[in-house]
Amino acid sequence: MTGNKAVAYKEPGKVEVIDVDYPTFELKDGPGVNPANVGRTVNHGVILKTVATNICGSDQHMVRGRTTAPPDLVLGHEITGEVVEVGRDVEFIKVGDICSVPFNIACGRCRNCKERKTGICLNVNPDRPGSAYGYVDMGGWVGGQANYVLVPYADWNLLKFPDRDQALEKMLDLTMLSDIFPTGFHGAVTAGVGVGSTVYVAGAGPVGLAAATSAHLLGAAVVIVGDMNADRLAQAKSFGCETVDLSKGGPAEQIEQILGVPEVDCGVDAVGFEARGHGSNASEAPATVLNSLMEITAAGGALGIPGLYVTGDPGGIDEAAKKGALSLSLGTGWAKSLSFTTGQCPVMKYNRQLMMAILHDRVSIAKNVNAKAIPLDEAPKGYAEFDAGAATKYVLNPNGYLS
Template identity: 40%
Template sequence: MKALVYEGPRKVVVKEMLDAKIEKPTDVLVKITTTNICGSDLHMYEGRTNMETGRILGHENLGVVVEVGAGIERIKVGDHVCLPFNIGCGFCKNCEKGLTGFCLTTNPGVAGAAYGFAGMGPYSGGQAEYLRVPFGDFNCLVLPPDAEEKENDYVMLSDIFPTGYHATVLAGVEPGDSVVIYGAGPVGLMAALSASIKGASKVMVVDTHTDRLALAEKLGAIPIDDSDGSSADQVMELTGGEGADRGCECVGYQCSCKGHEVPNATMNNLIKAVRPSGGIGVVGVFVAEDPKAEDSLAKKGQIALDFGQLWMKGQHIATGQANVKAYNRKLRDLIAAGKARPSEIISHQLPLEQAAEGYAHFDARDEGWTKVVLKTAA
């Protein structure tokens, strides 16, 4: 099969690889039709993780079931399915609680597994023609009859739509709340959409890229340009000096300020911009170590947090990757009902063969490259 393979920092190549296949009775084999490039993929692409060369990338995957293992009961050949990026077993303590992003059995020694991701188990990614899905009955989300018509919407259920929604859950967004979101990348934009779905009275999105801020405005949010570093002050002004009720961090450890990485910038701005006793949800990726960071603390996976202000303001912070299965069915139904169109943020649709081009443009944050979807041949 054709697949996108990581061969080193900023070097990915589409080439022939061994076909994915059923390995266990509970596996499902999916022919991938759409797979996305995620901002999280860029950490590996840039060589900022311990990703091994020769691995197939891709954790935002959708396709058609072509084979099922002998132990599969629910999923059928021909089903159109979307796959959560995190792989759960369905029976461990965390999975039973709905914390499928922190499965205790699929990646022994680590809480959590994912397709084609550094440190998240041996599973191949789906930027390929075929994908093996472990525990297929549990992990496959079966899509409605309009699966092909709305394929670009449904593929967002694999990661960014649930992750954006998760940010609002972690922050505690309720109807009527004012919400500030740092990051107008795909996840931040999905957090803006999710905050609106949950009934936020005011949604503000902070970034420095004008094209991304324009998309945030298209989704109904108030765009805030942080090019001069004044975003927290702008939020205070927009909220009558009180601060936002809730804040979402959708950038992560590679936050950039005036051309330099400042990994604590978004977190400390959120502490300033969110009101006393408000909530902050953090879904941007922060890592346990970052040897290639410029900052000495960041090398050890640490940041200088304004904890005194956080404590004095009585704010709460919740963190972690999205438990996709906790949200994907309901979000699927919103798409099916025409009440959510996450595909609005897609800027480019490329064949799998042009994946390397997509990575290069997306990594450079070239204007207009906000979300890239890859299509395999029919």
């Protein structure tokens, strides 16, 4: 039997590379697997040999102990791979195809999937709509930070790259199609970004930088990125963004210095529930980003909210935050007729178009998020550096495809 190693959550602040079973076309019991999914046959699936799999900020929430993730949960929902086995019922995907895997698992059969709402598929998670690989309370589908991974509903879920050699050449860009590039793009689209827009993106992590890249791609006139991390702000500046240093205070005054007015047309929250207040000594204040976005977004505008919010946070600052209940100034949003879009990005709504933009050199997402490939056994180091604020998108290279 072929060996398989994977990155697993062990305890708050700790991940390890462990030996795990080679995937089969039946879901087995294990850490985080929903009991209702145990024994589920996956003849519609394929087994991928992982080409690239990325460390995501959403993974960091689990690793910090801010979720109910169990020990030995195999991590990884940003997956690109080569098909090495196909299930009995797979018709169009073939062995040898190199494909991007949307992080949200979708059946392609339910009402939501047929309406392109693949982030809230009704059939893959027994607990609630929506699922993902290697993530707590998402159905227990094993993560892809591993040598090999099972992908269900392969004909529906997989985005096949048209040319193998071209795909491998551009893999550091293409690996971003599994999550952060469509997620950032979704944030920009739902915020209403278009030609001539002024845009504020809260957060200069990889998703924020992907949202800023997307705003440029959509024709924004000015893209402003706010953060407290100087290295991440420098990364945003490197591809033409204006920046706001939130360690110096809130964004409105600094935005006014850039635009002449203290507001923007469109706002994107790429931070989520571990947000901090403004100022050099700011502590955690999870509603900060949403409330500040409502203040600085022009009346009639929209907020795209790809940043993650949860219903259970053991490390929340108070009892309300532990249940995902935040103190929002909803009256501000109502008075200004603001629109809000939250939730998982429906990756399949955007990934093919963004793939074409990459393949035809219309965008350099890997450069913009400072992608760096590292071996699988260096994953614990990558997690630690990313958690410490490195302005880097770490791409794991489990099987040596990446130079």
